[in-house]
Structure formats: structure tokens, C-alpha cells
């Protein structure tokens with residue numbers, strides 16, 4: 001007549017309770033269940049597989065007596081504490097996730113602003129004048145004139161013009177421009 005293997009429990013088959021074996025099997029789900037059960041049972045004296053195989057746990061240790069499928073044997077209060085802790089963890093993770101999203105958006109924005117593009121340069125009068133020798137009014141007038149002439153390119157027309165003017169005015173090499181505009185050398189050559 002089996003006796004329950006939970007520490008301190010003396011239930012036997014005659015006590016009108018159901019008995020369950022410790023989960024076994026090679027499937028990761030079963031392995032995980034076995035691990036959770038052994039963790040909950042805290043039987044440090046079980047030093048061999050045979051002891052675990054022989055063990056039986058009575059239904060008094062389960063939240064649901066209908067099934068031993070989903071939960072390791074834990075007491076109701078332990079289960080409630082775990083549930084509360086998981087809820088807390090969930091809220092903390094949500095908050096962390098929210099913070100990371102904001103940080104991510106701000107980093108993306110900073111990265112975009114740090115790229116050399118006409119869009120980022122045009123508001124800085126001195127910078128545009130230094131790079132191109134032109135004001136934004138003349139620059140944009142040139143863009144208008146050129147828009148029908150130039151063929152399609154992966155870079156926007158204003159960035160191509162900025163690149164050409166910087167090369168002419170500052171004598172920059174193609175590779176230098178590629179680094180500044182964060183594009184491939186071949187993109188610069190194609191302008």
C-alpha cells in the first residue's frame with residue numbers, strides 16, 4: 001500500500017486520495033514538469049532515480065485534484081504567492097519594455113540626425129555655407145533646375161548635390177564622403 005512521498009504527509013491509498021507518479025519522459029515539456037515537481041517536493045534525500053520512480057504524491061498537494069497535468073504539487077498559499085510574484089514581474093517587465101521603446105525611438109532619432117544629409121544640414125546656415133558655398137535658397141533653386149536632368153539614384157537628389165559640392169569645395173575623397181554620408185564607396189562613385 002503506497003504512502004505519499006511528500007515531506008510530512010502520511011496519506012495512504014486507504015485515505016481516499018488519488019496518487020500520482022513523478023513525471024518522466026524525454027520530451028522537454030515532461031522534463032520541465034519533472035524538474036518543477038522535484039523542486040517543489042524538496043526531497044534532498046532522493047539520491048537515485050529508483051527512489052524517484054517509486055515515489056507517489058497524493059492529491060492533497062495539488063491545487064486541482066482533477067489532474068496532475070499542469071502544476072507541480074504546491075500548497076495553495078505557495079501558489080498564491082507565486083501568482084502575485086508573477087503578476088508583479090509582469091508589470092515590471094511591461095514598464096521596462098515601455099521605457100526601452102522610448103529609449104529606442106530617441107536613439108533612432110539621434111542616429112538619423114547624426115547622419116550627414118541635406119535635411120540635417122539645411123537649417124544650419126553656416127554649416128551649409130561651409131560645406132557648399134551656397135545658401136539654402138540657391139541650393140534649392142539648383143535642385144529645382146537639376147531635378148529633370150539627373151537619373152534615378154539610391155540617394156535623394158539634394159544629398160547627391162550636397163556630396164558633389166562638398167567634393168568640389170573641400171576637395172574630399174570619395175571614401176571620405178562615403179564615411180560622412182554613411183553610404184558605400186560605390187554609391188559615392190555613382191553620383
Ligand SMILES: [Zn+2]
Pocket residue numbers: 004005006009010011057058059060061
Ligand atoms: Zn501527500
